[in-house]
Amino acid sequence: MIDFGSERKAFAVIARGIGQVVGYGAFDADYDKDPTALLEALAQTPDLFSIHSVPKRFWPQLVVFEDPLDPLSVRRAERHDIFPADGGAYALTGVEIEILDTTPTTKKIASILPWLSTVQSSSIDGVAGVISPDRPLSNELYRTQFIQLKSE
Secondary structure (H helix, E strand, C coil): EEEEEEEEEEECCCCCCCCHHHHHHHHHHHCCCCCCHHHHHHHHHHCCCCEECCCCHHHEEEEEEECCCCHEEEEEEEEEEHHHHCCCCCCCCEEEEEECCCCCCCCHHHHHHHHHHHHHCCCCCCCCCCCCCCCCCCCCCEHHCCCCCCCC
């Protein structure tokens, strides 16, 4: 989640494997998208993996909820103009990734999008099994794209 203040929040959609894509994208000059080499290097020299810029082609999709209490109010955010009503004042100009020693956990997203905890296996609009080229964005997004579920 990116908090712009004044009730303006954008969310990076976490597609399956997006962490690896962004990670390998950030380090591809060194590891040529070789997961084994990257993981070995991370294990041996984690201090070398501080903050890295992510190439633009690997940036995640951003979405905005016009009403955080309504999953149907979701819209894709244009990177060059995240909140069009603000006259282009907010744009994504760069993405950085940092490899951390521990996995951070947060409940902030669930507190901002309280309906997220009620979504189980269907899309965020609660409709399951709809396959149509003109389905709304809320029917294409799932809970796990916003929060990672802990393995039991």
